Amino acid sequence: MSDSSKRSLIALIADLPGQISALVKAEIEQAKVKAIHLGKNAGMGAVFVAVALIFVFFAVGTLVAVIILALALVMPAWLAALIVFVLFILLAAVFGYIALRYFKRLSEEQGPIEGLQKDFRAVKGVGEYERK
Template sequence: MADRSNESLISLIRSLPELITDLIKAEIEQAKTKAIHMGKYAGIGAGFFVGALIFVYFAIGVLVAVGILALALVVPPWLAALIVFVVFVLIAVALALVGLSYFKKISKDPNPVESVKQDMDAVKGVGNYDR
């Protein structure tokens, strides 16, 4: 940037739109650079999280195997596996029922179209509404 200490006020005012445009372009460039930087590191971080989740997924499988083997010390191995299977099915059924109850709550919410119709009836003075 040139030294503008000796320029007149008029010439400085004339150069103001150009300076503002340059400032906006520089800010946009800085925002782009920051977005690229953030995106790069966010992508790398997400990749490591996905890797960690994969290992946790397999660790859970190993934990289930440990549970079956530990239970096999008390009962026959086939029965231990069957018991763990039944427990998992019961957990799945319980989760499905809870999820189903939430889906049923969707239909209990007031319908916006009906609400608008009731409001219009109230404006017209017909229907049941609080007076």
């Protein structure tokens, strides 16, 4: 038999805190390495997404120019550009109005402090609350 197999149960139990400590340290180190790895990959992914979005930005501008040039085949170029401009302004107004409605909903919702105050009033039996 080897020396480690002859060790007593008490000696093994005495070694347990040190082994647990080493295991926790190893797990923390592994988590750090994984976080660094994830951070590097996420950073590189974000860079490539930003580059792709720059190209999409220019592609959309080119598409707008194509639309204006296509309309210019059947009407004066200034009128085609004006129509596309007005279309974009109308779309911006519609989306802005929709966004405004969503932002107004934020102020209508009850905050956590108001909810707690309402709950305290309900417990005291004062104020408006639903009875079930």
